[in-house]
Amino acid sequence: xxxxxxxxxxxxxxxxxxxxxxxxxxxxxxxxxxxxxxxxxxxxxxxxxxxxxxxxxxxxxxxxxxxxxxxxxxxxxxxxxxxxxxxxxxxxxxxxxxxxxxxxxxxxxxxxxxxxxxxxxxxxxxxxxxxxxxxxxxxxxxxxxxxxxxxxxxxxxxxxxxxxxxxxxxxxxxxxxxxxxxxxxxxxxxxxxxxxxxxxxxxxxxxxxxxxxxxxxxxxxxxxxxxxxxxxxxxxxxxxxxxxxxxxxxxxxxxxxxxxxxxxxxxxxxxxxxxxxxxxxxxxxxxxxxxxxxxxxxxx
Numbered sequence: 010x011x012x013x014x015x016x017x018x019x020x021x022x023x024x025x026x027x028x029x030x031x032x033x034x035x036x037x038x039x040x041x042x043x044x045x046x047x048x049x050x051x052x053x054x055x056x057x058x059x060x061x062x063x064x065x066x067x068x069x070x071x072x073x074x075x076x077x078x079x080x081x082x083x084x085x086x087x088x089x090x091x092x093x094x095x096x097x098x099x100x101x102x103x104x105x106x107x108x109x110x111x112x113x114x115x116x117x118x119x120x121x122x123x124x125x126x127x128x129x130x131x132x133x134x135x136x137x138x139x140x141x142x143x144x145x146x147x148x149x150x151x152x153x154x155x156x157x158x159x160x161x162x163x164x165x166x167x168x169x170x171x172x173x174x175x176x177x178x179x180x181x182x183x184x185x186x187x188x189x190x191x192x193x194x195x196x197x198x199x200x201x202x203x204x205x206x207x208x209x210x211x212x213x214x215x216x217x218x219x220x221x222x223x224x225x226x227x228x229x230x231x232x233x234x235x236x237x238x239x240x241x242x243x244x245x246x247x248x249x250x251x252x253x254x255x256x257x258x259x260x261x262x263x264x265x266x267x268x269x270x271x272x273x274x275x276x277x278x279x280x281x282x283x284x285x286x287x288x289x290x291x292x293x294x295x296x297x298x299x300x301x302x303x304x305x306x307x308x309x
Contacts, residue, residue: 062124079112
């Protein structure tokens with residue numbers, strides 16, 4: 010990718026692509042394009058904790074169930090003002106139409122009261138653990154729980170999959186992590202420290218150091234506990250969608266490290282992908298990603 014195309018890709022990845030001219034042959038999409046896609050009305054909208062941002066949308070498939078369930082976590086540079094759960098509502102609806110219940114969650118981000126370390130991590134954990142309460146009222150098969158995230162949410166998805174490996178005394182682990190059976194990380198990092206510096210180019214400003222409350226040198230324990238790649242092997246299948254933020258070489262490096270520890274990791278690339286058409290139902294790139302998510306659901 011030449012320099013000018015890389016800058017365009019970075020602008021797209023930042024959620025600031027409204028200023029980027031699109032070529033009809035690139036199939037590139039803006040964040041607003043994804044948010045404008047249709048999404049079915051949720052079956053339930055419910056808070057999973059006291060903060061205003063601790064809320065999620067449950068979408069149930071047609072039928073009796075019990076259904077596998079995917080926790081869906083949006084991106085947005087971990088920072089308020091970039092993205093909300095509306096950005097992942099279209100894929101949550103699409104997966105529900107394919108027989109996978111979805112729990113599309115909001116969470117506190119940097120800039121929100123309590124966002125960043127440790128609040129954002131605690132929200133991802135609490136949202137996942139809230140599935141136990143939902144399963145008491147809806148036919149959910151918690152033994153077939155997966156987590157799906159896009160961009161910054163890809164990091165969150167892998168982290169949710171990794172948190173059971175954290176020390177019990179960790180401030181972000183939670184007392185009783187709900188086991189998940191697979192993770193799908195769509196074009197986002199599994200390792201935070203290497204993105205310090207790159208994040209300003211992608212997001213228009215530094216975001217990882219504000220998320221973690223310091224640099225890797227200043228708060229190494231936080232980066233160790235908050236970085237999925239530092240917890241490998243995770244002991245469950247992982248699927249990485251490589252595009253412009255998580256480049257294929259980065260994804261392959263993660264895959265090699267995970268496989269060396271005994272994990273099963275699949276790297277998915279799709280022709281013509283950009284940071285947003287991979288989460289846009291109706292685009293050809295989404296078909297490949299949807300198939301990968303369906304394949305990540307454990308058999309009954």
